[in-house]
Amino acid sequence: MIADDVQMGKDVCIHHPEWVNLYGCRIGDACKIGSFVEIQKGAVVGDRCKVSSHSFICEGVTIEADVFIGHGVMFINDRYPKASVNGKLQTEADWRVIETRVCRGASIGSNATILCGVVVGEDAVIGAGAVVTRDVPAKAVVAGAAARVIATEK
């Protein structure tokens, strides 16, 4: 389902709109979005991005142009999530969104987890299954949990 409040760019390819959950977000031109993807309100996806199946992009995440998001990638916007506060389910009033930015040309491997408050630099590569807990320099290749730099792209 694509909610009415989604700002959708031109030529976006979503093969199965019935299996995505997009609401209140902005999607750039010429993006491709896979099945079973959720993108929350306030999230921004730049032009020519690929968001692969089973991924979740939350409020507070800005993805610049030409970024690849693999399958099963999870973003986070809350460092200490709790279900309830004082015996009531948390509401939006109970937390502050911590922002994350993925810069132009970066690639994030499948099943990676991106903690909040980080910047993934331009053309950086996040290995599949990595858990990113801090900023990733431009062109760095990181892997592992917590992710560490293992190489630098030329």
Next chain:
Amino acid sequence: MIADDVQMGKDVCIHHPEWVNLYGCRIGDACKIGSFVEIQKGAVVGDRCKVSSHSFICEGVTIEADVFIGHGVMFINDRYPKASVNGKLQTEADWRVIETRVCRGASIGSNATILCGVVVGEDAVIGAGAVVTRDVPAKAVVAGAAARVIATEK
């Protein structure tokens, strides 16, 4: 889809019932359940829990009240799963469910994997992407694969 045999509490919020697969489970009051979630028969979710998108809760899992389950969290109930036995697909008769309990107030980060037979203590915090292979003490903060205690909540 919410099967007829689900014991559903009061004031449960499921924005997209067409994208959840709940059957034979018990869901407490005032819970919130995200999209693309599966909860199997026999699983129990307490009051005021949040189960975020893309998570899977299997038979044998008991989640007490006020627990946060992040996105893409997977529970397990079989230590040595096999597809087939003696040339036939396994059936329920071929395995014994190993139980897991998540105690009141715990939070489980996104993309975490919880092996079977463990107890996650009260108010414990499981870091995003962690692989929990043994019991987690109350109020402990664990991270990594296999998950280790990195701090204790006050």
Next chain:
Amino acid sequence: MIADDVQMGKDVCIHHPEWVNLYGCRIGDACKIGSFVEIQKGAVVGDRCKVSSHSFICEGVTIEADVFIGHGVMFINDRYPKASVNGKLQTEADWRVIETRVCRGASIGSNATILCGVVVGEDAVIGAGAVVTRDVPAKAVVAGAAARVIATEK
């Protein structure tokens, strides 16, 4: 949805065909496929396999008979994925699929990530949450990220 071009074996069990995305693939006899699963064109799944919920099997992956695929398992067919090339979204012409094989009787734990170009040997066991970056010997039990041999099945 099961596309018309899927070569489906006999007695395949898919409880919720409306929540799977299968196209151009071959599925063997007596398989069981869970919800929110995507299997791409060119992928091959042998007889008596279980593919659990939330998993993704891409082009270039061959799964032999009697293999268990847990929940949230992601396969990969591209070592250096990029969203775009020279200002245009990548198309299939821009990459070469790197093949992966999972041999008969293997079991892959939930939330595991299988990098491309690897062979998972017969009856091998991949621990939950593991990131498999190289070949796994037959009957080996591997775990961790990157996955290492921790035991050998008798």
